[in-house]
Amino acid sequence: MKLLQEKILNDGRVSGNDILKVDNFLNHQLDIAFLNEIGKEFKNRFANEKIDKILTIEASGIAIASIASQHFGNVPVVFAKKVESKNLDKEVYETKVYSFTKGKEYSVKVSKRYLHEGENILILDDFLANGRAALGLKDLVDQANANVAGIGIVIEKGFQEGRSLLEKEGVKLESLAILKSIENGVITFK
C-alpha cells in the first residue's frame, strides 16, 4: 500500500535496528481519515472472503478494527483482553502469548459469548513481528470452532519470523506494508 509506505517514511521514527514508532498516526495518536484508507485496503485484500466478525487485541488493534469494520458492512468487532478485568465473564477462551518486547508471557482472553462455532473471523492487528499475538488470536478462534478467514496486518516486520509461522498454519495473511529492514535508521520495504 503506497500511501502507507509514504506515511511510514514521512511520519515514522526508527529507534535502534528493530523498533519503528508510528505512534503519531497508528497507536497512540490516531489519524482517523488515514485509518479509513487502511480499512478500505483491508476490504480490497479480503474482498473474496465472507467475514462475519473482526477479532483484534487491545489496545492498538481496536481503532484499526473499528474503523475497518465500516468497510465490511459494520460487522461486529471483538477485542481480546490482555488485562485482568473484574467485569470480564468467567467463561472465556484463553491463550498464552509470549511478548519478546516485554520478555514475558501474558494471558489473552475473549468471552465465550462473542466467538461462535462456524463464524468467519478476520483477525486484524497493527504489527506483525514474531507472530505470537496473531497465533494467540488464531488459537482463540480455533477454540471456538470458528474459522480464520484471514489475518490482516498494517505493518509487518519482514525480517522476523511471524509470516513463516502463520503460513505454516495455512492462513491467508495480508500485510499492507512489509518492512525489509530498519537498520541504521533507514527504512526499506519488501
Add this chain to the structure above:
Amino acid sequence: MKLLQEKILNDGRVSGNDILKVDNFLNHQLDIAFLNEIGKEFKNRFANEKIDKILTIEASGIAIASIASQHFGNVPVVFAKKVESKNLDKEVYETKVYSFTKGKEYSVKVSKRYLHEGENILILDDFLANGRAALGLKDLVDQANANVAGIGIVIEKGFQEGRSLLEKEGVKLESLAILKSIENGVITFK
C-alpha cells in the same frame, strides 16, 4: 439518548447493585453502527464547541473516540496509556488515577508530542462513576496548557460522585445515559 437507554435495557446485564455490563456492544464486542449513533449524538451535544482533538484512555475509550472523530471532521484521537510500554516516549505528561474497581492506583501517560498548548480537547470515555479517570485525563490536558472543551461520557453512574467532582472543576459534562440506580437487577435512568 433514547436509543442508548433502549440498548442498555435490551443488551445490558446487571451484576450486583453497581455493575452494568455492556460488553456486547460497548467494551468487548463493539457494535460499530451503534457507535456511529453515539458519535453523532456527541457531535450534537458539543456542536457549539471548537474541538481540535479527542482524548480518551485505553482500552474501552478507543473505539468510541475513533468512531466519534468522524463526526467531528476526523480530528486526531489520542489515547492515554495505562500500561508500561517500551515504545512510549520518555517525554510524557503523567498522572495518577485511583481505580475503585481494582482497588489500586495506576499511572496514566500521554506523550508530550500529542497534546499542545492552546488546543481544545474533547475528553471521551465509556463510563463515568467515581470520576477519577476523567479527572486524570483533565489533569493531562491541564499540564499541556491545553483547554478541556468538554467531557463526553456514554454511560454515567448517576449514583456515584463523578459528576459532582467534575462540575466543581467547571467543565461541560455530557453523558448520553445517566443511571439512577441498578439495584436488584432493575435499571432506572435519571
